[in-house]
Amino acid sequence: MNMKDWLRKHPEVRTIRVAAADLNGQARGKRVPARFAESVVKNGTRFPFSVLNLDIWGEDIDDSPLVFEQGDQDGVLKPTERGFMPMPWLEAPTALLPIWMFRENGQPYEGDPRHALNAVVQRYKARGLTPVVAMELEFFLIDDSGKTLQVPPSPRSGKRRKAAETLSIRALDAFDTFFTDLYDACEAMDIPADTSTSETGLGQFEVNLMHCDDALRAADDAWLFKMLVKGLARRHGFAASFMAKPYPEYSGSGLHTHFSVIDEKGENVFDSGGPKGTQMLRHAVAGCLNAMHDSTLVFAPHQNSYERLVPGKHAPTSIGWGYENRTTAIRIPAGSPSARRIEHRVAGGDVNPYLMLTAILGAALCGIEDQQEPPSAITGNAYAMDLPQIPTDWEAAIEAFEHSDTLYRFLPKELIRNFVQTKRQELHYIAELSAEERVELYLDTV
Secondary structure: OOHHHHHHHOOOOOEEEEEEEOOOOOEEEEEEEHHHHHHHHHHOEEEEHHHHHOOOOOOOOOOOHHHHHOOOOEEEEEEOOOOOEEOOOOOOOEEEEEEEEEOOOOOEOOOOHHHHHHHHHHHHHHOOOEEEEEEEEEEEEEEOOOOOOEOOOOOOOOOOOOOOOOOOHHHHHHOHHHHHHHHHHHHHHOOOEEEEEEOOOOOEEEEEEEEEOOHHHHHHHHHHHHHHHHHHHHHOOOEEEOOOOOOOOOOOOEEEEEEEEEOOOOOEOOOOOOOOOOHHHHHHHHHHHHHHOOOHHHHOOOOOHHHHOOOOOOOOOEOOEEEOOOOOOEEEOOOOHHHOOEEEOOOEOOOOHHHHHHHHHHHHHHHHHHOOOOOOOOOOOHHHOOOOEOOOOHHHHHHHHHOOOOHHHOOOHHHHHHHHHHHHHHHHHHOOOOHHHHHHHHHHHO
16 A cells, blocks of 8 residues: 555544654654645655764764754655554554655765665675564563552552563463553554563563564564554553663563575575574674674663673673574574574664664675684583673773774764764763663663
């Protein structure tokens, strides 16, 4: 269905939101009366390039060349191929139109994370290859109405279960009305939500998004899903957060990505017919490992992200890979050879999905292009081994990202510069906040 037909089929929609993802994955855009929507579809809309480069508070970046040096010029934002979709977490019937940014001459804006991902996907296509991506998103349901965060009371029993409930059906049942609404909303928004499970954290859950042979769409799904979960939880009277580590004493939330690559015949190029996978799988693993240290800022973009990356807490801290080994940063899951794939386990739930997929798929492609070889696969506990380490603090990750010789192969220079400036500004101002103020900041934003 084209976009104009969608509007005609939904006369109840009175307003639309047009929104793009900034570097932090925040939705930036405008509210438009529905009667002007066709103009947006045809002509796009405009706002400054600097809007995709705001800090976590939504403030301009100090000394950004986008603001005063370039006169705070406008970009042209056009609808993505996704088109209109409902926003089921709002009271009034409203449609969301995802958009992405271009220059006046029609060229993609290099600071738009969705364009960065598209550029990597096109490089795969030039080699006759297509990435197939699935994601597992963890989040917490939280009662943030008091001075301390706690699990919300069950809408069914009114009780709070103050314990981790790993794979607990009871925990899922306790929030059945929320999850029923969530799956209905995913259906309406065409987000391929699959299984949901209760996880090891307090009020923590995971929802899997089905594998998809369109990486842009997979990133869209993750971005939209995060927006939906947070909005819908508020309608149910509590918060949902993808914050990496809301509770110091419990495991944090990850966003694990599974990917394989198919050729022009639709065959999985990682499938060797056995459990080990092909040489191309090894090249892709090597590429991911070689870029991991320098791209950690993408996988752990916030101050709170580094509270998750601690040994023995279900998040990787060292750079290594293994078969069916959840202590490693890169895991090759067991199962049918035709489904042989790579699981990248570093990212927290607080990431920008577009940047995350760009970093993962871009690094894997570098490994494939250079025929890189990985070190030996790890057996046993990776936490107890002497391995290269992921940066353990935010400032070190910013330094590694800024001065990398690797990332320029799959991230535009303008995006790298903008992201570094954003993170340096946040690093400066977050140092002034108390622990409680930091939690308050991240709870709703990321």
